Amino acid sequence: MPVVELRTHRVRVPLHTPFSTAVRTVDHVEAVLVEARDEDGRSGWGEATENWRVTGASLAGIEAAVDGPLRAVVLGRDPDATEPLTRDVGRAVQGNQAARSAVDCALHDLAAVRLSVPLARLLGAGTLRVPTDVTLAAGPAERMRSAAEQRRSEGFDVLKIKLGDPGGDDLRRLKEIGAAVGPGVRLRIDANQGWTPKQAVRLIGEFEQTGLDIELVEQPVAAGDFDGMAYVTARTGVPVMADESVWSPADALRLIRTRGADLINIKLAKCGGLRPARQLMALAEAAGVGVVLGSMMETHVGTAATAALAATARPGGLLPDLDAAWWLSRPPVTGGMVYDGAELCLPDAPGLGITGLAHTA
Template structure:
């Protein structure tokens, strides 16, 4: 049953609340959805989100890559030859991690559907749920405190605070949130590369001195500045988490060799899919690093794949899988659902996606 067709669809899905970080502000999730179809009509879904300030990939670029060389790489191939097929996809183009990740996920989804098993089971696990944190966008202390209290009331017990716009103000923001939610809620920070190494050390130490009990700080400095990340890690007690510093094996090895971070955040759109992501998790664990699986601003397709990976592999920290929670409604039928901090995987083959409901052909 060879692959007969590969199609792409543009999706722009509105968010219920603006998503604001040190890098950008957005009110929509914009992504390219790829559908891979075999001879018997089985379909596999994947997506390539547009994240200009992180991966640098655009909707137009991802779509051209998928419609061109990646489509050529898989048409007529047997999806059961998954390992060889994924190797071909990775070697078909340079870069284009999001586009390759979308096709990688679609091929995994298709293979699982053909066997009639959920994707998590196909990846080697039996769990049907995964836990997630919830993100609080950049805002002033009073607004953040109110939002944090509301999220805790909704059942979330791990809050990810976007910081990095103002190191001094960030300390006040975190103190306000801790005062609002009390000691029983975990607070983690994501600076999105917004601090210099010196600013990061000063801010994190100030939070430590204030007793804010921050669980971890994600990507405090520029992703290319591995030496700066190592400097921060060596001069604070709080755990550091590498995100934009790690796309693939080469970057993770550099972080490991420099002991530049305590943990790594693995994302499918950065690592080019489930295949490379599994390698990164194994490598990080072997090196004694903590692990987490995250997502860009993606829909239920990309987050469903990430949650399936967590359900199969597990991570040392609660993962960051709330991206689809931000959507006003699902642009698909089927797939994952949210119950507070619990991501529920469907009891259906593959990702359990039945169809796209909002898309431009």
């Protein structure tokens, strides 16, 4: 029963609260959902999100890649042969990681649906519940403090703090947040490339002196500044995580060789899907580099695919960074994942448990 159709669906979903970083502010998510169907009418789902400032992906570009070379690779192929099929998807186009990821995830989801098992189980997971941190969007110190108090009351004990906003007082913001949440809350700092190497070292040193439980600092300097990443990593006692610097195994190897990061943030939309993400995870483990599985600002479809992979991780590792869909006012699909406090719950249903598009999408 080959793949007989590869469809694209545009969705636009508002956020319940605007989301700001050092790079951009958004109040909605625009994405292309990809649906792979077999002869029996069973569907698998994937997602590619428009993101001009980080991935460069556009809705038109995603649709062109999916409707053209990616569809040509997939149609008529056996969806149960996931490994060779997704390998060929990865080779079909240069760049276009978001589009490749959407098709890769849709094919993995379809394979799980055909076996009547959750996608997480197909990938080797022993659980369908995945804990997550939650992000505090960049803004004035008082507003971030209020948001931290609210997230803490909702059960989140790991907060990812967006700093690096030019002209902002990052130290004051951090102190306000720390005072609001008190002990027992771990803090992750994400500068989104907002600092110079010397500025990063100075600020991280000041952060350490606060006595707060700072778990890591993410992407302190520009994505392409590998020397700067190494400079910061060598001069701070707080673990440094690379995000925008890592798109491929070649990027990860460069960071490993230069000791440019203690951890890497693997995102499907950056690396091209579940297959390459698993390769990056294996590479990091072999090199003794930590991993956090994260997501772009995307919907329940893309977030759930990453959660299915995160569910395979060994217990005791760092929490995934999978609050993206938590910010949405509603899901664009029926069925699928839900949030339960600080945990993401995958349904005990075939694939991702998605039954179709929501009528409000």
